[in-house]
Amino acid sequence: MPDPLVAAEVTRGARGTRGAHIGLAKVAIDRENEEQRVVGCLAAVFFLAALLFAIYGWQQGDTFFLRLGTEALIYAGLALSVDLLLGHGGLLSLGHALFFGLGAYVSALILKDVSPSFWLAIAGGTLSGLLAGTVGGIIAIRARGVYFALITFGMAQVVAKIIYNTQELGASDGIIGIPIVPISLGIVDIRSDDPFAFFTLTLVIVAAIYVLLSYATRTPYGRVLSAIRVNESRLPFLGYSPAYTKLGAFVISSMIAGLSGSLYPMLRGFVSPELMYFEVSTNAVIAVVIGGAGTLVGPLFGAMALVFGKSVVGSYTEHHLIVVGVFFMASVIFLPQGFAGFVKDRFMGSQDDRS
Amino acid sequence: MDYLQFVLAPQMLNGLSFGLAVILMALGLTIIFGLLDVINMAHGEFYAIGAYVGFVLLGMGLNFWLVVALVPILMLPLGYITERFLVRRVFHSADRHTLTLLLTLGLSMILMDVLKITFGPNTVKPAIPVTGGIEVFDVFLPAYRMLLIAFGAAVITAVYILIYRTSIGAIIRAAAFDKDMASSLGVRVSRVYSMTFAVGVALAGLSGILLAPVFSVFPTMGHDFIILAFTVVIVGGMGSIKGAVLAGLLLTQVQAVASLIVSPVWTDPILFGIMVLVLMLRPQGLFGRLGHA
Numbered sequence: 001m002p003d004p005l006v007a008a009e010v011t012r013g014a015r016g017t018r019g020a021h022i023g024l025a026k027v028a029i030d031r032e033n034e035e036q037r038v039v040g041c042l043a044a045v046f047f048l049a050a051l052l053f054a055i056y057g058w059q060q061g062d063t064f065f066l067r068l069g070t071e072a073l074i075y076a077g078l079a080l081s082v083d084l085l086l087g088h089g090g091l092l093s094l095g096h097a098l099f100f101g102l103g104a105y106v107s108a109l110i111l112k113d114v115s116p117s118f119w120l121a122i123a124g125g126t127l128s129g130l131l132a133g134t135v136g137g138i139i140a141i142r143a144r145g146v147y148f149a150l151i152t153f154g155m156a157q158v159v160a161k162i163i164y165n166t167q168e169l170g171a172s173d174g175i176i177g178i179p180i181v182p183i184s185l186g187i188v189d190i191r192s193d194d195p196f197a198f199f200t201l202t203l204v205i206v207a208a209i210y211v212l213l214s215y216a217t218r219t220p221y222g223r224v225l226s227a228i229r230v231n232e233s234r235l236p237f238l239g240y241s242p243a244y245t246k247l248g249a250f251v252i253s254s255m256i257a258g259l260s261g262s263l264y265p266m267l268r269g270f271v272s273p274e275l276m277y278f279e280v281s282t283n284a285v286i287a288v289v290i291g292g293a294g295t296l297v298g299p300l301f302g303a304m305a306l307v308f309g310k311s312v313v314g315s316y317t318e319h320h321l322i323v324v325g326v327f328f329m330a331s332v333i334f335l336p337q338g339f340a341g342f343v344k345d346r347f348m349g350s351q352d353d354r355s
Numbered sequence: 356m357d358y359l360q361f362v363l364a365p366q367m368l369n370g371l372s373f374g375l376a377v378i379l380m381a382l383g384l385t386i387i388f389g390l391l392d393v394i395n396m397a398h399g400e401f402y403a404i405g406a407y408v409g410f411v412l413l414g415m416g417l418n419f420w421l422v423v424a425l426v427p428i429l430m431l432p433l434g435y436i437t438e439r440f441l442v443r444r445v446f447h448s449a450d451r452h453t454l455t456l457l458l459t460l461g462l463s464m465i466l467m468d469v470l471k472i473t474f475g476p477n478t479v480k481p482a483i484p485v486t487g488g489i490e491v492f493d494v495f496l497p498a499y500r501m502l503l504i505a506f507g508a509a510v511i512t513a514v515y516i517l518i519y520r521t522s523i524g525a526i527i528r529a530a531a532f533d534k535d536m537a538s539s540l541g542v543r544v545s546r547v548y549s550m551t552f553a554v555g556v557a558l559a560g561l562s563g564i565l566l567a568p569v570f571s572v573f574p575t576m577g578h579d580f581i582i583l584a585f586t587v588v589i590v591g592g593m594g595s596i597k598g599a600v601l602a603g604l605l606l607t608q609v610q611a612v613a614s615l616i617v618s619p620v621w622t623d624p625i626l627f628g629i630m631v632l633v634l635m636l637r638p639q640g641l642f643g644r645l646g647h648a
Binding site: 086090092139142143145146147149150151153154155157158161162165278282285286289319321322324325326328329332333336 | 388394445448452454457458461462465468586620623627631638
C-alpha cells in the first residue's frame with residue numbers, strides 16, 4: 001500500500017541518493033499494482049454482471065435485451081481497439097469504423113457466398129483488419145497528434161464512400177440475407193440466432209480480447225507504447241523505434257476492430273455502409289473517453305452505457321445525439337479520466353502524479 | 356473545342372466558385388488552429404448554421420446581400436461563446452489537442468441534432484438571388500457563380516490584409532508565435548483567442564450562406580463539407596493562410612476536372628491520395644504556420 005507520506009518522503013529524498021531512486025521506483029510499482037487491482041476488480045464486476053444478465057435474460061426467455069447486449073459487446077470490442085491506441089499510445093483514431101466495417105463486410109461475404117462457417121468468418125474479418133491496418137497504419141503513423149486523427153478520419157470516410165458507391169457490394173443497401181450460422185465449439189453446438197448462446201460467445205470473445213490486451217500492455221512492448229504517449233521524441237535516444245511500435249499497435253488494434261466487426265453480420269443478418277460511417281468511429285471514441293481511456297476496462301463500461309443509454313433515450317425521443325453529446329462533453333470537461341479513472345482515484349486516494 | 360466550351364470550362368468555373376467557398380471555410384479552420392492549436396470539429400456545423408440562419412433571414416424577405424452581410428455578424432457571438440465557455444475549459448490541460456478536439460466533436464453532434472429539431476431533416480433551398488449570366492468567348496458564365504467568385508476573393512483578400520497588414524493582425528500573429536511573450540507585452544491573449552475563434556466561425560457561416568443557393572441546406576450538410584476543408588488545411592499546412600488559399604484552389608480544380616475525366620465517385624480518393632502524398636513529402640503541409648512564416 002503506497003502511503004502518501006512515504007511517497008512524499010521518497011520524492012524529497014530522490015534528489016540525493018541512489019537508494020531513494022530505487023525507493024521511488026518501488027512506490028511507482030506499488031502504485032501500479034494497486035491500479036491493476038482496482039482495474040481487475042472492475043473487470044471482474046463487468047464480466048460477472050454480464051454473465052448474470054445473460055442468465056437472467058435466458059430464464060426470462062428474452063430476445064431483445066440479449067441481442068442489444070450482444071451488440072453492445074461487439075461495440076465494446078471496437079472500443080477496446082480504440083483504447084489501445086488512444087489510452088496507451090496516445091493516438092486518437094477517428095476512423096476505426098473503417099476496420100470494423102471492413103471486418104463486417106468480409107465476414108458477411110464469406111458467410112453468404114463462401115460458406116456459413118463461424119471460424120472462417122472471424123478469421124476473414126481479423127485478416128482484413130490485419131491487411132487494411134498495415135496499409136492504413138503505414139499512411140497514418142507518419143502523422144502525429146491531430147494530423148493522425150484527421151487522417152484516420154479521412155481514410156474511413158473515403159473507403160465508406162467507395163463502398164457506398166460500389167454496386168457489387170450492395171451500394172447504399174449493403175448486404176442482406178446473411179444465413180444463420182451454426183457454430184461448433186467442440187463441446188456444444190450453438191447457432192447465431194440463439195440470443196443467449198451468441199451473447200455468451202461474444203462475451204467470451206470480448207473477455208479474451210480484454211485479457212490479451214491487458215497482458216500486452218504490461219509487456220515491454222506495451223511499455224514502449226505508453227512511452228510514446230508520454231514523450232515520443234525521447235524514445236529513439238533509448239534505442240526504440242516509435243514508428244514500428246506505433247505501426248504494431250495500429251495493426252493489432254485494427255485486427256481487433258475487424259474481429260469485432262466480423263461478429264456483427266451474424267447478430268443482425270445484414271451489413272450496410274453505415275457501419276463504416278463517422279458515427280461508429282466517434283461512438284467508439286466516446287465509449288473510451290466516458291469509460292476512461294487507458295484502463296481498457298473503462299471502454300467496456302462506456303460501450304455498454306452508450307448502447308443501452310441510446311436505446312433508453314431512443315424510446316423517448318429520436319434525438320438521442322443531443323443527450324449523448326451533452327453527456328460526452330460533460331465527461332470531457334469534468335471527468336477527463338472517465339468512469340474507470342474516477343473509480344480508481346476514489347479507491348486509491350487522490351495522490352495522482354500524472355499531470 | 357465544343358468540349359472545352361460546354362464541358363470543361365463551365366466545370367472548372369464551378370470548381371472555382373466552389374473552391375472559394377471551401378477556402379473561406381478552411382481559412383476559419385486554419386486560423387483557429389494556427390492561433391489556438393485547436394481542431395474545431397464543429398466547424399462544419401457552424402457552416403450549416405450559417406446557411407440556416409441565412410435561409411431564415413431570406414424567408415423574412417431581406418435582400419440577399421444584406422443577409423450575406425448579416426450572417427457572419429450573427430455568427431460572431433456564437434463563436435465567442437464557444438471559445439469562452441467550452442474550449443477554454445480544457446485549454447490549459449496537458450492533453451489539450453485531444454480534449455479540445457473531443458469537446459468540439461461533442462458540440463458538433465449536439466448542434467447537428469439541434470438543427471434537425473429546429474428545421475426538420477428535409478432539404479431546403481433558397482432561390483438563386485441573381486439569375487442569368489454573361490457569355491465570354493462563347494462560354495456561358497452564370498452570374499451568381501461569378502459574383503460568388505468575386506465576393507469570395509474579396510473576403511479572402513480582406514482576411515489576408517487584416518492578418519498581415521494591420522496592427523490587429525500583428526497582435527494575432529504575435530499571440531500565435533509566442534503567447535507568453537505577447538501577453539507580457541500587454542496583449543490580452545485570451546481575448547485575442549475568443550475574437551479569432553469568433554472570426555473563424557463567422558467565416559464558416561459566410562461560406563454556408565454563400566453556398567446555400569448553389570447546393571441545398573440540410574442538417575448534415577457540414578458533415579461532408581468539413582472533410583474537404585480539412586484536406587485543404589492539411590495540404591496547405593495547418594495554420595497557413597496562403598496554404599489554405601492555394602490548396603483550396605488546387606484541390607477543388609482537381610476535383611472538378613477529375614469528376615469529368617474519371618468519375619465523381621473517385622474524386623474523394625484522389626484528393627485523399629494527394630493529401631497522403633503531401634504528408635509523406637512535406638508533413639507540415641505546403642506552407643508554415645501562422646506567425647511562423
